[in-house]
Amino acid sequence: MSAQELELIPIQSSSDVVVVRQRVRQRTTDLRFTLVDQTKLVTAASELARNALDHGKGGRMTMEILNGTSRVGLKLVFEDNGPGIPDIEQALKDGFTTGSGMGLGLGGSKRLVNEFAIESEVGKGTKVTVVRWK
Amino acid sequence: MTKVAEIIKRNEDQIRADWMKNMAKAVQRADLMSKQELDEQSRALLASIAEGTAVDESADLTGPAWYKAKSLLEQISASRARQGFSPTETCTFVLSLKEPLFNSFRRESSGNPDETFAHIWRTTLLIDRLALLTMEAFMRTREEVISRQQQELLELSTPVVKLWDGVLALPIIGTLDSARTQVVMENLLQAVVSTNSKFAIIDITGVPTVDTLVAQHLLKTITAARLMGADCILSGVRPQIAQTIVHLGINLADVITKAKLADAFALALQRSGRGVVRLASNSAEPVPSSPIPTSVKES
Amino acid sequence: MERIPILRMGPFLLITIQVDMHDKLAVQLQDDVTQRISEWGSTGVLIDISSLEIVDSFIGRMLANIAAMSRVLGAETVVVGMQPAVAITLVELGMSLPGVRTALNVEMGMELLYNQQSAVGLSDERARA
Numbered sequence: 001m002s003a004q005e006l007e008l009i010p011i012q013s014s015s016d017v018v019v020v021r022q023r024v025r026q027r028t029t030d031l032r033f034t035l036v037d038q039t040k041l042v043t044a045a046s047e048l049a050r051n052a053l054d055h056g057k058g059g060r061m062t063m064e065i066l067n068g069t070s071r072v073g074l075k076l077v078f079e080d081n082g083p084g085i086p087d088i089e090q091a092l093k094d095g096f097t098t099g100s101g102m103g104l105g106l107g108g109s110k111r112l113v114n115e116f117a118i119e120s121e122v123g124k125g126t127k128v129t130v131v132r133w134k
Numbered sequence: 135m136t137k138v139a140e141i142i143k144r145n146e147d148q149i150r151a152d153w154m155k156n157m158a159k160a161v162q163r164a165d166l167m168s169k170q171e172l173d174e175q176s177r178a179l180l181a182s183i184a185e186g187t188a189v190d191e192s193a194d195l196t197g198p199a200w201y202k203a204k205s206l207l208e209q210i211s212a213s214r215a216r217q218g219f220s221p222t223e224t225c226t227f228v229l230s231l232k233e234p235l236f237n238s239f240r241r242e243s244s245g246n247p248d249e250t251f252a253h254i255w256r257t258t259l260l261i262d263r264l265a266l267l268t269m270e271a272f273m274r275t276r277e278e279v280i281s282r283q284q285q286e287l288l289e290l291s292t293p294v295v296k297l298w299d300g301v302l303a304l305p306i307i308g309t310l311d312s313a314r315t316q317v318v319m320e321n322l323l324q325a326v327v328s329t330n331s332k333f334a335i336i337d338i339t340g341v342p343t344v345d346t347l348v349a350q351h352l353l354k355t356i357t358a359a360r361l362m363g364a365d366c367i368l369s370g371v372r373p374q375i376a377q378t379i380v381h382l383g384i385n386l387a388d389v390i391t392k393a394k395l396a397d398a399f400a401l402a403l404q405r406s407g408r409g410v411v412r413l414a415s416n417s418a419e420p421v422p423s424s425p426i427p428t429s430v431k432e433s
Numbered sequence: 434m435e436r437i438p439i440l441r442m443g444p445f446l447l448i449t450i451q452v453d454m455h456d457k458l459a460v461q462l463q464d465d466v467t468q469r470i471s472e473w474g475s476t477g478v479l480i481d482i483s484s485l486e487i488v489d490s491f492i493g494r495m496l497a498n499i500a501a502m503s504r505v506l507g508a509e510t511v512v513v514g515m516q517p518a519v520a521i522t523l524v525e526l527g528m529s530l531p532g533v534r535t536a537l538n539v540e541m542g543m544e545l546l547y548n549q550q551s552a553v554g555l556s557d558e559r560a561r562a
Contacts, residue, residue, distance in 0.1 A: 035518050036316075039486065039521070040521075042486075050489070319521075320521070327516070330538060332537065361529075362515045362537060363537045
């Protein structure tokens, strides 16, 4: 497996979330993902970037193209040094709620990608890694 | 000691002549490839092998000296796969180079059997590996052809039909696998948008079995259509499928289902404020070219 | 500051969302909509999202909020023009846009609003709110 250039995007404001969407969209277009797959990944990226901003008090995303033996993928890593998530299981279950604002969009994002991993420590921060294969 | 390369260079024409003679007529496939093309391919391949051994005596194909030979072989193999050569014919093209090469080593042996043996051994390793490479490239090309054909089949096999203004039908024939269902459903939603159809009838009369995954995809499609502002009606649900659905615990409470496509059509018309009426007709009148003497009345 | 324009179409409002929305813009829009409904006595709100290629939970909440607020003020909301890829993604995401009616385009959205109003009667709507 060989990796290509890493792209780093800071997430410090809501306009950064827009940049995240645009950059991920650009990459998936370059890699010729199907429209539906593009939409899913960009939406997941938007959710996770927003989480990093709203709950993580700001962070960053790194984007990496994965060249597997017989397939191509895009890997996104969202990191923040915020308060962390005390109960990850619960957060994943809550998935998503409209209106109450507590829905983290984590569970939902998980369904939009092929691979999903999350590490979080209270007081230290959170790191979410997602991969979408073509 | 790059004597192999020198031997090949000195005996190039002889080697090639023997090579062509060895290749059974059947393998040459004069029907698929002209003599001239075959000549060019063999000339190029032999030259690249000579160049390779000149730089790299080992039979390790991963080195840079072998890039040219490798890419040449991949091209040759891929084009033969597309032309219709069999895997054996394609590999035999490469393997039959062994005998002429070994003969030339014997001819040029300076009375040193160990040296000759070393040449033969290294060369046989080399040709074997090149033959394996050829086989791999051949398989890959065949797989690409198959996958492209599958794609085309997928697209052709489930057309979306317009039954009336604002009413689409999607008659599905055959088994549905996960991939097919996704493609089919995307096509349906796209058709809903481009024709502004508020109703889409998904008819599964021609689907022998439905498993959980397929049922989930169907449900997702119906939900997506509703989110967009269109309604889906599921029709042609056979008794066996109805049983399967219940056994699998799939909840179709929110889905309108009809046993027959005709019923689904009637419902869609009704919901869009239309009905079908019989026109008063005199039996002495000639039958009009359109066989169905009804009209769709808009209310 | 940039604002999403709100057009008046008889008894209804038409909002066309074409840009990538960020927080301030969303809040501004919600304010503007409620303002206009009060001012003009609008009974329906049409939100055209046919240009939106991405609808995430933030936008989803915004749409649901606009629908809820408008209903309190006596106006029904219809979201129109959702792209297929967006719909498929929302279903996967698990978002159902509660309280939001949808239609394929503006015309059909208006039809929906007219039908609803003539069927139910406006006073009933307000009483239900």
